[in-house]
Amino acid sequence: MAGTAHPGVDLSGSTAVVTGASRGIGLATAQHLAAAGANVVLTARTQEAADAAAAQVAGPGTAVGIAAHVAHEDEARACVQRTVELFGGIDILVNNAGTNPSYGPLIAQDHGRFAKTFDINLWAPILWTSLVMDASMRERGGSVINTASIGGMGHEAGIGMYNASKAALIHVTKQLALELSPRVRVNCVCPGVVRTRLAEALWKEHEQAVSSATALDRIGEPDDVAGAVTFLASDAAQWITGEELVIDGGQRLGSPAGFREETRARG
Ligand SMILES: NC(=O)c1ccc[n+]([C@@H]2O[C@H](COP(=O)([O-])OP(=O)(O)OC[C@H]3O[C@@H](n4cnc5c(N)ncnc54)[C@H](OP(=O)(O)O)[C@@H]3O)[C@@H](O)[C@H]2O)c1
Structure with a gap:
């Protein structure tokens, strides 16, 4: 694993x-x-998974796992309340949970998959932001970071529903940045293809091809995105709000091989 150190970034307290x-x-x-x-409070749908994840956090900050389905309001409220009881308030909210149950053309989808995608990817960030505002941030300020996607900035075969939810999340990020200003900053990160379970269909069978089509010649690792989130959470980003930060190794730039070929062809 790449380092987790951020020299000069101090989130103590x-x-x-x-x-x-x-x-x-x-x-x-x-x-x-x-x-x-x-x-840090880490959420997952089961307490077992949340505990196992918290055990993988080295500190020096304290890590606690709390089970909460992100779109179940009672569980979300209980998690936020418990966090305030444990630590006295919440300064940073990372709306990261996401899902993609709906591969295929948009017109082949059904309402069940639409509702699940938009509940988890769009409604939950709004819900958690609202709960955290009421419980803490309205009074003490803070930073909210939503995990969107470069998929929300373009069009791709087969993942139109997921991408629509991420496009909406980018929009909502900017809306919230205005609504919650000036005490709370709201930004989003837009990762490209990252080595995780959710995105396996996008890289597992053809990682070399995806890497070759990426300027920095590799797919992303979770640490690549985590570093950017930590920056946005910190005072180093204190005058940044309503932004989408692309973390994709240059995937949106297009194929570097094609670019080099064209450069050669033009002499
Ligand atoms: N990987 C990529 O290439 C990529 C690119 C752009 C954006 N993203 C976004 O990055 C975020 C994180 O995904 P990942 O790639 O790291 O995937 P991942 O490794 O599969 O992790 C997904 C996480 O979301 C949680 N989750 C899913 N549904 C949930 C629910 N209903 N309630 C609570 N937690 C839930 C899962 O927890 P449990 O299953 O334990 O409950 C898990 O911790 C997502 O928003 C995704 O859309 C990923």
């Missing part, structure tokens, strides 16, 4: 909630925030 932190980008984010000194 602050508290973060990271949803969907049992593995992947959420777990790495919790590890980075705790390494910078923050106390």
Whole structure:
């Protein structure tokens, strides 16, 4: 694993909630925030998974796992309340949990898959932001970071429903940045293809091809995104709000091989 250190970033005394932190980008984010000194609450759908994830966080910040389905309001409220009881408030909310149950053309989808995708990927970030505002941030300020995707910035075969939810999340990030200003900053990260379970269909069978089509010649690792989230949570980003930060190794730039070929062809 790449290092979790962020020289010059000190989150000591602050508290973060990271949803969907049992593995992947959420777990790495919790590890980075705790390494910078923050106390971190990691959520997952089962207490077992949340506990196992918290046990993988080295600190110096304290890590606690709390079970909560992100779209179940009672569980979300209880998690936020418990965090405030444990640590006295919440300074950082990372709305990271995400799902993609709906591969295929948009017109082949059904309402069940639409509702699940949009409940988890869009409604939950709004719900958790609202709960955290009421419980703590309205009074003490803070930083909210949503995990969107570069998929929300373009169009791709087969994942139109997921991408629509992430496009909406980018929009909602900017809306919330205005609504919650000036005390609370709201930003999102837009990862490219990252080595996690959720995205396996995008890299597992053809990692070399995806890497070759990426300027930095590799797919992303959860740590790549966690570092950017930690930056956005910190005072180093204190005048940044309403932004989408792309972390994709250059995937949106297009194929570097094609670019080099064209450069050669033009002499
Ligand atoms: N990997 C990529 O290439 C990529 C690219 C762009 C954006 N993203 C976004 O990054 C975020 C993290 O995904 P990942 O790639 O790290 O995937 P992952 O490793 O599969 O992790 C997904 C996490 O979300 C949690 N989760 C899923 N549904 C949940 C629910 N209903 N309630 C609570 N937690 C739930 C899972 O926890 P449990 O299953 O333990 O409950 C797990 O911790 C997602 O928002 C995803 O859309 C990923």
